[in-house]
Amino acid sequence: MAKDARDSWGSPMEFVLACVSYAVGLGNVWRFPYLCQMHGGGGFLIPYLIMLVLEGVPLFYLELAIGQKMRLGSIGAWTAISPYLGGVGLASVVTSLYLCLYYNIINAWSFWYLFHSFQSVLPWAVCPANSNLTGPLEECEKATPTQYFFYRETLNISPSIEENGGLHMGQALCFLLAWVITYLFIVRGIKSTGKVVYFTATFPYVVMLIYLIRGMTLHGALNGVKYMFTPKMEELANPTTWINAATQIFFSLGLGFGSLIAFASYNQYHNNFERQAIIVSFINSGTSIFSAIVTFSIYGFKATVNYETCLERYISFGAAMAVEGAGLAFIVYSEAIKNMPLSQLWSVLYFVMLLLLGMGSMLGNITAIITPLRDFKVVARISDEVFNGGVCLLCLLLGLGFTTTSGNYWFTMFNDYGATFSLLFVVLIEVIAVSYIYGIRRFEKDIEDMLGHRPNWYWKIMWAGVSPLLLICLFVFYVVNYIQGGTPTYQAWNKDLGKSEQTEYPVFGQAFIGLLLVSSVSCIPLTALYVFCQRKKHAQQHKQQLTVNTVAA
Amino acid sequence: MFYKIVLFLCLPSVLAEQLCKPNAPDGLKVRLSIKTALDSEAYEWNRNEKFLFQATIAFAMSQYTGQEFKVSNILVCDETPRVSFWFVVTSPANLSQLMSKGVVELAVRKFRNRINNAFLLSDETLEFVGVLPTLASPVEPATPPWLIVFGVMMSLVSAGIVFVLVSTVVQNKRKRKQKRDDQDDDEETRVKTVENGCDGVYNTSFSEDEPNTRM
Numbered sequence: 001m002a003k004d005a006r007d008s009w010g011s012p013m014e015f016v017l018a019c020v021s022y023a024v025g026l027g028n029v030w031r032f033p034y035l036c037q038m039h040g041g042g043g044f045l046i047p048y049l050i051m052l053v054l055e056g057v058p059l060f061y062l063e064l065a066i067g068q069k070m071r072l073g074s075i076g077a078w079t080a081i082s083p084y085l086g087g088v089g090l091a092s093v094v095t096s097l098y099l100c101l102y103y104n105i106i107n108a109w110s111f112w113y114l115f116h117s118f119q120s121v122l123p124w125a126v127c128p129a130n131s132n133l134t135g136p137l138e139e140c141e142k143a144t145p146t147q148y149f150f151y152r153e154t155l156n157i158s159p160s161i162e163e164n165g166g167l168h169m170g171q172a173l174c175f176l177l178a179w180v181i182t183y184l185f186i187v188r189g190i191k192s193t194g195k196v197v198y199f200t201a202t203f204p205y206v207v208m209l210i211y212l213i214r215g216m217t218l219h220g221a222l223n224g225v226k227y228m229f230t231p232k233m234e235e236l237a238n239p240t241t242w243i244n245a246a247t248q249i250f251f252s253l254g255l256g257f258g259s260l261i262a263f264a265s266y267n268q269y270h271n272n273f274e275r276q277a278i279i280v281s282f283i284n285s286g287t288s289i290f291s292a293i294v295t296f297s298i299y300g301f302k303a304t305v306n307y308e309t310c311l312e313r314y315i316s317f318g319a320a321m322a323v324e325g326a327g328l329a330f331i332v333y334s335e336a337i338k339n340m341p342l343s344q345l346w347s348v349l350y351f352v353m354l355l356l357l358g359m360g361s362m363l364g365n366i367t368a369i370i371t372p373l374r375d376f377k378v379v380a381r382i383s384d385e386v387f388n389g390g391v392c393l394l395c396l397l398l399g400l401g402f403t404t405t406s407g408n409y410w411f412t413m414f415n416d417y418g419a420t421f422s423l424l425f426v427v428l429i430e431v432i433a434v435s436y437i438y439g440i441r442r443f444e445k446d447i448e449d450m451l452g453h454r455p456n457w458y459w460k461i462m463w464a465g466v467s468p469l470l471l472i473c474l475f476v477f478y479v480v481n482y483i484q485g486g487t488p489t490y491q492a493w494n495k496d497l498g499k500s501e502q503t504e505y506p507v508f509g510q511a512f513i514g515l516l517l518v519s520s521v522s523c524i525p526l527t528a529l530y531v532f533c534q535r536k537k538h539a540q541q542h543k544q545q546l547t548v549n550t551v552a553a
Numbered sequence: 554m555f556y557k558i559v560l561f562l563c564l565p566s567v568l569a570e571q572l573c574k575p576n577a578p579d580g581l582k583v584r585l586s587i588k589t590a591l592d593s594e595a596y597e598w599n600r601n602e603k604f605l606f607q608a609t610i611a612f613a614m615s616q617y618t619g620q621e622f623k624v625s626n627i628l629v630c631d632e633t634p635r636v637s638f639w640f641v642v643t644s645p646a647n648l649s650q651l652m653s654k655g656v657v658e659l660a661v662r663k664f665r666n667r668i669n670n671a672f673l674l675s676d677e678t679l680e681f682v683g684v685l686p687t688l689a690s691p692v693e694p695a696t697p698p699w700l701i702v703f704g705v706m707m708s709l710v711s712a713g714i715v716f717v718l719v720s721t722v723v724q725n726k727r728k729r730k731q732k733r734d735d736q737d738d739d740e741e742t743r744v745k746t747v748e749n750g751c752d753g754v755y756n757t758s759f760s761e762d763e764p765n766t767r768m
Binding site: 111112114115116118119134135170173174177180181183184187188192385 | 713
């Protein structure tokens with residue numbers, strides 16, 4: 001019956017575009033260019049591409065295979081692999097939930113900047129006058145107009161995480177809009193998502209191409225590109241370079257959230273996902289490199305024209321880019337845009353691109369929550385529209401906390417701790433479970449069933465050996481870093497000095513970080529324990545019944 | 554007699570020299586950068602321009618204080634060819650008394666725009682040293698422009714959602730109606746066969762309440 005049959009993509013193209021739209025996100029535009037120049041320009045591409053081959057593509061393939069074979073969301077799929085591993089799926093759902101809560105805030109900021117671009121003078125280009133009109137506002141003068149616009153007008157940020165004002169109404173409205181649009185895109189499940197991704201996956205490339213042409217025609221652009229591509233080979237000896245490359249590949253592909261499993265579960269059984277996995281992974285990395293070229297051509301222009309000497313000033317500016325969080329990238333990019341002629345047009349284009357990238361990723365994030373939950377019979381009875389609306393409403397209400405005056409600090413906390421450590425753990429368990437608990441042989445046979453041929457030796461070596469080893473290294477590195485780092489800190493905006501200061505998290509903040517980490521990771525052992533107890537109970541009951549029957553007989 | 558007249562005539566200028574001197578407590582220094590501002594259209598600074606300056610200051614003082622100031626109340630001294638000079642303002646009531654610097658400053662600030670425009674200069678190129686510039690008061694429209702764009706987007710998206718939900722409901726209704734029609738058709742044909750072929754035994758194991766077989 002049509003009602004019981006699973007939804008499916010309109011065409012394999014929709015699936016590929018959905019994966020591209022999900023994987024290509026804000027990190028490709030912001031984090032990769034920063035990592036590139038921090039680790040020796042062109043030389044960084046070597047560890048980056050090596051990690052793509054060793055870790056990125058095999059793990060991507062693995063998740064797609066599981067989803068397409070089991071035809072269930074992450075919870076159902078992992079329960080099918082082994083009943084004790086249902087917790088892996090649950091951990092993915094919890095992590096996706098955290099991500100959904102805070103990710104749409106970035107889209108809200110993009111909307112805010114987009115709407116403010118429709119003015120004759122961009123509001124972040126000049127400082128507003130103070131109350132007696134004698135000069136610019138103090139806070140704005142001490143910082144820069146772009147920083148002021150972000151911290152004061154966009155966020156109205158409080159001095160620390162402990163102090164909280166109320167909601168920032170403008171932010172809250174943009175946040176509401178972001179969720180309403182997300183709902184519109186997923187209202188009918190993948191039937192609607194499949195149509196939307198034609199646009200969200202392709203239009204950002206149009207904008208990036210326009211920016212590339214614009215960037216290349218700017219004076220001094222080639223200096224920036226030359227700088228970026230001049231390899232500094234000595235960086236390759238630094239282990240941090242390799243770790244950062246591995247981490248970037250890992251997070252950029254969006255592994256472990258369950259989105260890929262969810263998307264693949266709607267595929268036709270014999271869909272050739274092997275080719276699609278390779279295509280999407282390479283498109284993702286290619287986009288990172290492409291956006292790095294665009295970014296550096298624009299920086300080259302800025303540095304050459306305004307500062308005459310060198311990129312160093314912008315390198316230090318850019319060095320702060322990823323370290324201090326997504327927000328700083330709004331400041332850095334809007335700074336570059338305001339100096340271009342026709343800056344309103346460029347601003348609109350840029351923020352539309354950010355929105356499409358962000359929305360595309362949100363589609364994957366929210367599908368990762370909805371698909372596994374819909375596998376439960378209790379939920380399947382509720383109609384698509386109502387259930388999806390319920391999930392969006394819940395995330396909207398919980399996420400409103402990020403639009404308060406201290407909201408950006410909570411956002412940074414979620415961004416740094418909500419999905420990093422737990423994902424590494426989840427994917428490590430995933431790859432070990434498939435390779436050793438489910439068994440490579442069984443997995444091979446499943447793939448042969450779906451594709452018609454077995455995966456060759458390269459894939460098997462990666463799944464069984466290389467990728468788990470790499471993940472263990474990353475995992476150990478993160479743990480050591482976390483312990484060595486001492487008390488976790490965040491950047492608090494000091495309005496009197498007009499800059500950010502490193503501040504330690506208060507006790508409740510640290511406790512919350514611990515809660516974030518534990519709540520997702522603990523799903524795995526707790527579920528295993530729960531299933532174990534349930535089985536023991538059933539076994540006991542079954543035994544009792546047998547004895548009763550024999551007695552009766 | 555003649556000498557008395559000459560002395561009397563010389564007195565104001567002598568007094569002026571004494572009242573107006575560089576770094577006078579109630580004096581203000583002015584710097585003009587005409588070349589910077591106007592480039593090829595720069596005008597020469599001469600006596601008549603100085604007269605215009607005195608006139609504008611007198612205007613500003615008169616408007617601000619309500620007292621009547623004349624050009625002769627504005628004393629200019631220490632002129633330099635790059636165009637900078639000091640000036641003081643004497644009180645119209647008593648020529649030997651100076652107006653306080655504070656009052657002069659406030660008057661200048663209030664009418665800064667008019668003074669600037671008389672010389673085709675701006676706050677940076679016609680500089681009153683020590684006097685803070687008055688920035689144009691920000692133009693604030695009744696509805697902030699971003700809210701308008703937000704409103705447009707929000708209405709479009711809400712319309713989209715309403716459209717999708719309504720079309721889903723309509724589709725469901727149509728499907729249910731079709732199902733009911735199919736059911737009625739099946740019942741009719743079954744009734745007919747029962748009426749026509751009464752010889753055979755009706756196979757009741759063929760479930761009646763599931764007219765459509767589940768796949």
